[in-house]
Amino acid sequence: MTSSLRARAALMSVLILAVFLGTWHLATRGSGSVANLNPEYAKLLGATATQGKSAMPGPADVGAKLWEHIKSPFYDNGPNDKGLGIQLGYSIARVLLGYLLAVAVAIPLGFLIGMSPLMSKALDPFIQILKPISPLAWMPLALYTIKDSSISAIFVIFICAIWPMLLNTAFGVAAVRKEWINVARTLEVGTVRRAFTVILPAAAPTILTGMRISIGIAWLVIVAAEMLVGGTGIGYFVWNEWNNLSITNVIIAIFVIGLVGMILDQLLAQATRLVTFPE
Amino acid sequence: MTDKFISIEAIAKRYPAKGGGETAVFENLWLSMNRGEFGCIIGHSGCGKTTVLNILAGLDEPSEGTVIVDGQAIEGTSLDRAVIFQGHALFPWRTVMGNVAFAVKSKWPKWSAERIKAHAQKFIQLVGLGGSEHKRPAELSGGMKQRVGIARALSITPKIMLMDEPFSALDALTRGTLQDEVRRICLETDQTTFMITHDVDEAIYLADKIFLMTNGPGAVLAEILENPLPRDRARIDLHRHPLYYPLRNHIVDFLVSRSKTFTTDVPDYDPRKVPVVKLALPEPVIATSAKSVPSAATASTQASA
Ligand SMILES: Nc1ncnc2c1ncn2[C@@H]1O[C@H](COP(=O)(O)OP(=O)(O)O)[C@@H](O)[C@H]1O
Ligand SMILES: [Mg+2]
Numbered sequence: 171m172t173s174s175l176r177a178r179a180a181l182m183s184v185l186i187l188a189v190f191l192g193t194w195h196l197a198t199r200g201s202g203s204v205a206n207l208n209p210e211y212a213k214l215l216g217a218t219a220t221q222g223k224s225a226m227p228g229p230a231d232v233g234a235k236l237w238e239h240i241k242s243p244f245y246d247n248g249p250n251d252k253g254l255g256i257q258l259g260y261s262i263a264r265v266l267l268g269y270l271l272a273v274a275v276a277i278p279l280g281f282l283i284g285m286s287p288l289m290s291k292a293l294d295p296f297i298q299i300l301k302p303i304s305p306l307a308w309m310p311l312a313l314y315t316i317k318d319s320s321i322s323a324i325f326v327i328f329i330c331a332i333w334p335m336l337l338n339t340a341f342g343v344a345a346v347r348k349e350w351i352n353v354a355r356t357l358e359v360g361t362v363r364r365a366f367t368v369i370l371p372a373a374a375p376t377i378l379t380g381m382r383i384s385i386g387i388a389w390l391v392i393v394a395a396e397m398l399v400g401g402t403g404i405g406y407f408v409w410n411e412w413n414n415l416s417i418t419n420v421i422i423a424i425f426v427i428g429l430v431g432m433i434l435d436q437l438l439a440q441a442t443r444l445v446t447f448p449e
Numbered sequence: 450m451t452d453k454f455i456s457i458e459a460i461a462k463r464y465p466a467k468g469g470g471e472t473a474v475f476e477n478l479w480l481s482m483n484r485g486e487f488g489c490i491i492g493h494s495g496c497g498k499t500t501v502l503n504i505l506a507g508l509d510e511p512s513e514g515t516v517i518v519d520g521q522a523i524e525g526t527s528l529d530r531a532v533i534f535q536g537h538a539l540f541p542w543r544t545v546m547g548n549v550a551f552a553v554k555s556k557w558p559k560w561s562a563e564r565i566k567a568h569a570q571k572f573i574q575l576v577g578l579g580g581s582e583h584k585r586p587a588e589l590s591g592g593m594k595q596r597v598g599i600a601r602a603l604s605i606t607p608k609i610m611l612m613d614e615p616f617s618a619l620d621a622l623t624r625g626t627l628q629d630e631v632r633r634i635c636l637e638t639d640q641t642t643f644m645i646t647h648d649v650d651e652a653i654y655l656a657d658k659i660f661l662m663t664n665g666p667g668a669v670l671a672e673i674l675e676n677p678l679p680r681d682r683a684r685i686d687l688h689r690h691p692l693y694y695p696l697r698n699h700i701v702d703f704l705v706s707r708s709k710t711f712t713t714d715v716p717d718y719d720p721r722k723v724p725v726v727k728l729a730l731p732e733p734v735i736a737t738s739a740k741s742v743p744s745a746a747t748a749s750t751q752a753s754a
Contacts, residue, residue, distance in 0.1 A: 349538035350540060352538070353540075356531065357551070357556070359555050368540070372540075445542070447541040448541065
């Protein structure tokens with residue numbers, strides 16, 4: 171029953187994709203030569219006017235271009251022409267660095283907040299006011315103080331990734347079942363051992379859910395941040411290709427951003443599953 | 450007696466009441482038990498049984514009074530007092546072995562891994578879970594989970610076992626088997642046990658002393674019933690003992706009517722001298738009176754502290 175459902179769903183997905191690609195193809199197809207023009211003039215006007223071809227690339231154009239990128243992802247022809255793989259590498263590296271820094275701060279701090287009602291109350295106003303700030307609003311301040319665009323981007327990732335992890339860790343730690351805490355108390359388990367062997371595993375699913383939300387936000391923000399700071403990265407690539415008027419590359423970049431985001435999300439979903447135990 | 454193993458002395462528990470002031474769950478409560486005894490506390494929901502047990506465990510603090518165990522006033526929780534929780538409270542991320550070993554390691558942190566494992570194994574075997582060491586709680590039935598809870602509590606060889614309605618979530622059949630198990634283990638190891646139950650038959654089968662608690666707020670210990678059934682009793686023919694029904698009726702009567710009216714019926718109640726009641730078979734008398742068996746109760750008022 172479930173396998174047949176899965177098979178039918180897969181079939182449906184393929185069908186939807188086919189309809190989408192078909193519509194896209196039809197919508198961007200050239201409508202043949204429009205007028206007989208002086209060839210010199212036609213060249214100046216470009217294919218859009220002369221052949222009725224849409225300025226929007228079709229699926230075939232994008233496919234061909236994508237294949238080119240896949241064949242040589244790591245070429246480097248100077249600052250404005252680097253392979254897609256290199257640009258992605260920069261973005262992923264920035265995201266991971268900012269993210270890991272955020273993990274290193276958010277999880278211990280979340281533990282502190284979750285375990286100490288005093289710290290929870292004391293830090294609450296700061297968290298409440300800092301959390302809703304758009305990470306990009308920090309950018310000028312970061313550029314001014316850090317004076318390095320790449321590190322500024324990492325800082326922006328750090329600041330946007332920290333909140334979901336911090337709040338989830340604090341919540342997960344504070345919500346550990348009273349009974350488990352009481353087991354640890356009756357067994358006279360010390361604070362450190364209790365934190366690592368009772369609270370951490372009990373709160374792990376909630377913490378990882380926070381980490382999953384954070385990586386999603388970090389990946390959303392890196393594109394915007396790199397558009398602002400420029401230089402390298404998939405966000406810069408999108409902006410650069412827009413300036414080059416290469417809509418094909420822009421579409422490819424959009425697709426690749428989605429793909430990487432999905433992979434990052436799935437990795438954390440898998441990790442969450444590993445630490446979740448039914449009762 | 451002066452060598453009470455457990456002595457609860459004048460404890461009170463009060464909570465701030467709605468609209469100012471305080472409500473007392475109980476005031477000036479005295480209760481004591483001897484070494485190796487099995488005590489059951491029976492009373493309606495909300496009368497403060499869990500509160501008493503948690504204070505005894507050290508998980509909760511009394512607003513007033515002290516608890517003395519083995520000659521020492523208790524301060525917080527202790528590895529000497531193991532608790533079996535109502536909802537088993539196993540760690541779902543640990544296996545059966547992991548759960549028991551966690552307790553063993555807490556008691557003997559310096560033991561080697563093999564020694565901890567061997568010790569835990571012994572207690573897993575004791576509760577009849579040999580072969581399930583590597584299962585996680587999610588793979589166990591309710592009864593098996595509670596067995597793990599018992600193994601975990603016993604593995605630290607506590608001076609006292611405290612059980613808060615340990616079997617209330619189980620089906621009747623499983624409950625019966627576990628009661629047999631607990632009784633066997635407690636007799637074998639001469640364990641001092643304090644248990645909360647709302648199951649009259651469970652109390653009759655397991656307990657040496659049954660503490661009857663009146664309804665709250667302001668609950669008091671109305672009576673201490675000494676179990677007149679022989680020490681080697683079997684659950685299946687409990688009801689054949691001539692004192693079984695008198696005992697059962699006495700408890701049910703208390704729960705149905707006297708638990709509500711006790712405080713007004715007995716105005717000169719002294720919490721330090723809780724009546725100790727021991728049912729006995731009626732003397733064969735010629736002139737039959739209308740009074741039936743429960744009247745044979747001989748209430749001897751003794752100082753219980
Ligand atoms: N934190 C609390 N605040 C106020 N009242 C409480 C609190 N905890 C327990 N109580 C009250 O104490 C009484 C006794 O509770 P409990 O010991 O759990 O009863 P039992 O185990 O006999 O059912 C209940 O009436 C309950 O409402
Ligand atoms: Mg209770």
